Amino acid sequence: MATAGSRSLSPGTGERFARIRGATETLAQPLSPEDCVVQSMPDASPTKWHLGHTTWFFETFILEDTINGYTPFRPGYRMLFNSYYNAVGEQHPRPRRGLLTRPSLEEVLAYRHQIDDRVMELLSAGRLDAHTLGVLEVGLQHEQQHQELLLTDIKHALAQNPSRPAYRDDAAREQASAGISRTAMDWLPWDGGMCLVGHQGEGFCFDNERPSHRQLLQPFHLATRLVTCGEYMEFMAEGGYRRSEFWLSDGWMEREQQCWSMPLYWQGDHDGFQVQTLGGLREVDLQEPVSHVSYYEADAYARWAGARLPEEAEWDHAAADLPVTGNFVESGRLHPAAVPVPAEQASARNPAAEKPGLLQMFGDTWEWTRSAYGPFPGYAPAAGALGEYNGKFMCNQMVLKGGSCVSPAAHLRASYRNFLYPKMRWQFSGIRLARDTA
Amino acid sequence: MATAGSRSLSPGTGERFARIRGATETLAQPLSPEDCVVQSMPDASPTKWHLGHTTWFFETFILEDTINGYTPFRPGYRMLFNSYYNAVGEQHPRPRRGLLTRPSLEEVLAYRHQIDDRVMELLSAGRLDAHTLGVLEVGLQHEQQHQELLLTDIKHALAQNPSRPAYRDDAAREQASAGISRTAMDWLPWDGGMCLVGHQGEGFCFDNERPSHRQLLQPFHLATRLVTCGEYMEFMAEGGYRRSEFWLSDGWMEREQQCWSMPLYWQGDHDGFQVQTLGGLREVDLQEPVSHVSYYEADAYARWAGARLPEEAEWDHAAADLPVTGNFVESGRLHPAAVPVPAEQASARNPAAEKPGLLQMFGDTWEWTRSAYGPFPGYAPAAGALGEYNGKFMCNQMVLKGGSCVSPAAHLRASYRNFLYPKMRWQFSGIRLARDTA
């Protein structure tokens, strides 16, 4: 949820609204109506549902609140496309989203366009007050989150098909680096001490990034880059999945129940591993950052490596002044990159140079921290339904930082807090090591 | 599985093949690609899968066996569209059929057309021997079974949608009879004695209808018609779903676990019940035969009514000489009928007159018998993969007789044995009462 403050959206708001809304549809374009309807597991949603739900957000929180006697596009959508807002009312059960063959993709796109038109009208007419413009901003940030989810979810859906279809044939191409030994991972030191954690300044952030507060950190080191597939295969080769001493108790049980022996989307054995990507099935590139590992696997890997995962505050502190550059959805690669994506592809929000040596902090894969997702001291959720956006999930999940190769660049910042259950693997989640300074 | 015998298919075989294959596509026509991909439960299959699987049958059992060095349309389809034939090889897991967004509906239709063309070529060229023509006949009967399943499965899928969409708006229209009190049900007597059960004569039948054999029957009565919704509501009103004395032990537990309190597809309460049909949601017509009840409910109803369900052999004996007329898929009603469908709509295969007083033996709803599905004395399944067609299911299921409002008329006969697990409700299954002659 947004912290509105005294924001006054620039004249470019309409243009930005149109661009972000359009980006979602662009992501759906390679997909057939059939692709858009399926749901491969309860954690994932159909593409069509993402298209509808993000629209529902604007209809419910902007149009209904702004227009007297607003007539809904379809009354039934209020329930169908409500994700989890109890304050708005009943919800279609999440695991049954994939059974909605009607409305059709075409109808949902028509829904999008009509709601977009009406929002644009209000924007053009200057009829949105500061509070509502704040909600609109939340809606756009929410839209960007669902852009990422649309890609992670369709990746999962297509991976269930034995023919291993690609989302886009040009995605996840192997890079020239493959097979070339990469510079060894280094450790960068930080002094710790009293640090400021959480979001500061004027820009948008969600309510869970606030209030910024001071926290005492011990001296620590962070790895200069993400753990690669090649390194992860060493862990596997040394019995990583069979030796309980590396694992949390819950992780060890999950591993057994799920029969985990490699990252999600991998197949094969030590004679050769293949990985399902958004570009289809191909060989694993040893130099690429490993992805689609659970917290349990990340944690076990770290213990095997004689290290640990970073604290959220350590990561936040280390990244605070970095420019947000890296391999994001805009590069079109849609897969972690063995070598930095070319400058013209890399997205950058800040002009400053990246701190020498600290690579891949943004983009490529989300980075598991060892911090449970909870409220910052003094946290207060927003009033009303939007108070359900973040606060009610503050239990049982772990914080991830930095964004991934399917995140929109403009959506990210150092204080951004993603959160997942420790057993989840379907998002682009990877590993950066940390250690205490001796 | 067919009993081939010395059959020689008439010159009209090609025409018949084309007609039956075409009928399947006609049934799929009102559906969008999205409708065709979903699977609402493991017992049901997506429309697209039905279209593919029935084609796979002809490709696997006709083309592969007949054409030297046959090149499959797509090698992957051999596994994707195999239902349960272990002798053919691996199968795509049944509960995951709904995750196959690819091949698209369009590609599956192209698959159908190419296989049809090749079968027609072989037929035209007279290249199919008697055995293979027998297999072709099995394929056509199989196609008709899937026509019925396509409709029962899409009914289930659409019913999951809170908007309650119709398959076809003109289906299941309420009939003039509604509200009019119907002639009371009568009982017709049979003497029993030594009867011949199972299929006799030349026409096609499945292997499970053979060998015909003699069986001793006690004198019995059959009800003249099916139990109506109005009668079933009396059972409900008298606590039918709350009084254990009417129920089999397994049924009583199933009822509790599934929270059954009315037939599948019903909603509402004693102030008014609605039923989801292939034409959408509408009021329950008291005069219509009740449908979508499990064996447990049918059995409990019969006990409440002071009667019992028929033995398979009793039903077979009573129906042996009846013409196969009634409310079948060809009527387009796609729902049990309160009053007999007009003659021009009713399908009839035999010229003979129906035995006076015995109504609805064919069509409207399948009729649960109290006979477990097992082998007739001397039963032997066919050799090869087609031996898996019927024989391996001879456990835990109950026999149903007579066909339903979504069965093709030409597919039915008195000796036909349908079989379902006693808890199943998604097929058009209803109730005819029987009793011992005192």
Added chain:
Amino acid sequence: MATAGSRSLSPGTGERFARIRGATETLAQPLSPEDCVVQSMPDASPTKWHLGHTTWFFETFILEDTINGYTPFRPGYRMLFNSYYNAVGEQHPRPRRGLLTRPSLEEVLAYRHQIDDRVMELLSAGRLDAHTLGVLEVGLQHEQQHQELLLTDIKHALAQNPSRPAYRDDAAREQASAGISRTAMDWLPWDGGMCLVGHQGEGFCFDNERPSHRQLLQPFHLATRLVTCGEYMEFMAEGGYRRSEFWLSDGWMEREQQCWSMPLYWQGDHDGFQVQTLGGLREVDLQEPVSHVSYYEADAYARWAGARLPEEAEWDHAAADLPVTGNFVESGRLHPAAVPVPAEQASARNPAAEKPGLLQMFGDTWEWTRSAYGPFPGYAPAAGALGEYNGKFMCNQMVLKGGSCVSPAAHLRASYRNFLYPKMRWQFSGIRLARDTA
């Protein structure tokens, strides 16, 4: 449920009551209070529960019905020890019987003794009328059923313990035959024709054995003896558990879900199999009848052997005139026997000689038939709560015949119908082959 008829129990009724009731306690004697309380699965009950429930039967159906203003031993027992009689009232949930540490074993034995005393008083005083004496007879038959269950259930419970304790050290001793090749199995022919099936005559039988009725049988052969462990191991060695062509579809899935690769209670591999018995763990004796196989395994074995399982009516017909002799609970062996138990151990109820060549029809193991358990033509359950004894289970189960090595001899007869779900393996269930006469 009993058919009471005009029975007048002999003066020895009291003696018989005391003897049968005492036999149950004798069976519990080798067990500690701790052994008597556990429940290893929902299908099995604790010994203490068996002791209590059989007593509850007499308290509920004899004392409560006979004594005006009867004061129950403990009011709470009415619910605790009710198995499944809805007409009597609520039941303690079956899967939670093992959580009842109170009443203690001692208290339950006190309960037994007091109820026994009161029943004996009524008997001595001649206060039980003919109907009630019929119910008493049902109670004694019921007691004998639970004697068998007590042993099958404690066998299962002790087998869960990694130390593999014995119920009685002298049970299931290996016999001299081990390793000696046995006479080949032979086939005995029957002509079939019109046969009388079900219980005839004066003696006690349950309601499900009535009415006796005529049934037409085709000519058939029965195997002279049960299938041995050695023969079953050939089936295993030839891939019996890996080749779908032998299996019913439901059986094939059950096998996979349960990871079946040998009979229940077996362990080891083809270098040597051991079996858990009521005498502890020991080597499998090749000559012993195989036991603890499900219907699915029995059926698959038969198909592998080119045979089939008998129809219930075939078995009934073949056994009708045989004396009930064999290896029953009275032999103290408590395990199928490779060689007939010595005459002084074998129990015999009839003086007539066994039909030459037909061995092990009674005792050793229950014999799966391929007949689903259902009502005989004209079947009517008893009125009142005892009507729930048999009738409400007539669905989803298969009939077994002949009794086992833990059945009381006096409990058995040719028309006796045991019934189990096809996946069940914890009772002593074995295999006799049949085939059609060519």
Added chain:
Amino acid sequence: MATAGSRSLSPGTGERFARIRGATETLAQPLSPEDCVVQSMPDASPTKWHLGHTTWFFETFILEDTINGYTPFRPGYRMLFNSYYNAVGEQHPRPRRGLLTRPSLEEVLAYRHQIDDRVMELLSAGRLDAHTLGVLEVGLQHEQQHQELLLTDIKHALAQNPSRPAYRDDAAREQASAGISRTAMDWLPWDGGMCLVGHQGEGFCFDNERPSHRQLLQPFHLATRLVTCGEYMEFMAEGGYRRSEFWLSDGWMEREQQCWSMPLYWQGDHDGFQVQTLGGLREVDLQEPVSHVSYYEADAYARWAGARLPEEAEWDHAAADLPVTGNFVESGRLHPAAVPVPAEQASARNPAAEKPGLLQMFGDTWEWTRSAYGPFPGYAPAAGALGEYNGKFMCNQMVLKGGSCVSPAAHLRASYRNFLYPKMRWQFSGIRLARDTA
């Protein structure tokens, strides 16, 4: 796990060992062998298993490590009584502990006595070095944890019995206070600032309480006492269990799946609630601290009350200098107390007076904090198997503080960290409120 340091156990070690070991057996004394064998859910263990496992601890970690060529009491116990130490080897599956009728209670007590004798011999002979004495101390602390678990687990087991038996008839007696309105809850302020968290000083602590470290706290208030049953009933009366706005998302789902509408062990409705205690079933005392609530319920209650749960560090800071006095297992009450237990019953470890106004910090109920259980900065688990004691559970659980009415007084301290999954309710877990200082 213990931090050993340079500890040298006093000459009284043997006496203390004997006393603590004896206390466990005293707790088992009111129970029958049958009571001691059952397991009512996977989270709970049978009494007999607690008796064996705590003995196994000394055999495995003291005797095996100290005595050359040690011959185990029973080799099979190594696996049977291993809880979760993978480094020691295989474990009997936790959910199947209740199936172990052998060894008998008597044998397990014999096991205890022999191991005790041998440990005492080593102690008397001065044969334990400093490291092993440290392990012995861990074993005694471990024994005390299982004393608490023995009581919580038997409470759960007895509560499954519809006769609602008591563990001890004199436990949980209603106090004179019942019905008397209690002094209102007050709020006590703390300034926060840089605080020292974790265990300091010489005494025993587990590895998870180390290292002590500085942490910055915001100003906060703590409630002076625990939330009472009466207050909790107000939450219930205002729809606490039906209003999603108070609940975490995971809690709301758990509530629905488990059908929670009141604390565990409660029954009844607003006309009167009863609670199952270790003294049997009795009326709820409005003045008693509410207990057996999950984290989700505690958190929802706090939100309803306009407050929050304390941070672990806040609680630790507030309690740091308090004497450990309160209602512990030694009082014999075995239930939270409405009024402080009399001085002669209350256990006290420190001479200092309790901070005025801050009540019930130790004893009565564990207090949920809103802190996820994780490692302190710089945490390192012990080497070897004892490293599995605490560290591998640092995920998905929440920290609780202060001990309960079934904790041994000597086992507790301000830095003590208990941890449970948020859905757990079978331990004595209650609620103390906190809030930010405005």
